[in-house]
């Protein structure tokens with residue numbers, strides 16, 4: 001879920017940022033997605049309303065033909081230009097109030113208001129879940145049959161249908177997204193055992209995850225500081241290392257055999273050190 005949580009930050013949606021991850025049944029990540037416009041369209045957060053409503057348009061291709069020239073039907077006999085409606089909404093806009101920040105706008109909110117509708121299809125973005133699932137269609141990958149969908153917002157009806165169709169088994173979400181997806185789609189299988197299982201995620205995510213799992217130093221170093229315990233070279237190994245040096249220098253077979261015999265003793269290191277010390281003392285005289 002942390003991957004889904006992080007990926008939502010890539011979203012250019014100014015209404016809500018959502019992140020999603022799809023995995024196979026073994027939780028091996030197969031694709032990641034976030035809600036955003038189709039590739040090579042301009043995300044909402046980068047569009048400037050002034051490019052649409054000012055008569056001197058700087059970037060006309062930042063806005064769709066509909067936004068620039070389309071009309072909203074008011075009733076059978078009358079319609080109003082979308083752009084004029086937006087213009088009227090922004091008639092009191094003073095860019096100074098944003099202190100240099102970009103003034104974008106949410107097409108879905110405006111269009112729905114003008115139509116007196118609540119049509120989520122008007123969102124310019126693909127949903128995070130569908131974007132994740134479509135990565136596999138776009139770039140290739142493995143089927144999601146029996147797999148998992150992690151999403152920071154529960155799936156809408158459209159994404160639920162797609163997850164159902166792909167045979168996703170478990171859907172984990174953080175925030176409930178309004179709608180009838182669960183009762184109407186996810187629980188609607190003829191054989192109930194084929195229904196995807198929707199589970200609200202519990203556990204640490206975001207900054208909490210970071211705080212909980214990010215050690216302030218390597219835990220083994222912290223343990224060393226607290227307990228003073230660290231691995232020690234066994235005495236026998238030390239003896240062997242010293243003996244190896246001795247054996248590489250000595251040519252006399254009887255001395256070599258003596259060294260090998262000493263190595264079999266429990267206190268071999270002590271004996272070797274003792275012998276070397278005695279030999280050094282002898283040389284002193």
Ligand SMILES: Nc1ccn([C@H]2C[C@H](O)[C@@H](COP(=O)(O)O)O2)c(=O)n1
Nearest residue numbers: 013015016018035125127128154155
């Ligand atoms: N399960 C969901 C729910 C919403 N969204 C995205 C689509 C839109 O970009 C934005 C819409 O949010 P709202 O309905 O709050 O405006 O969130 C999404 O990707 N996945």
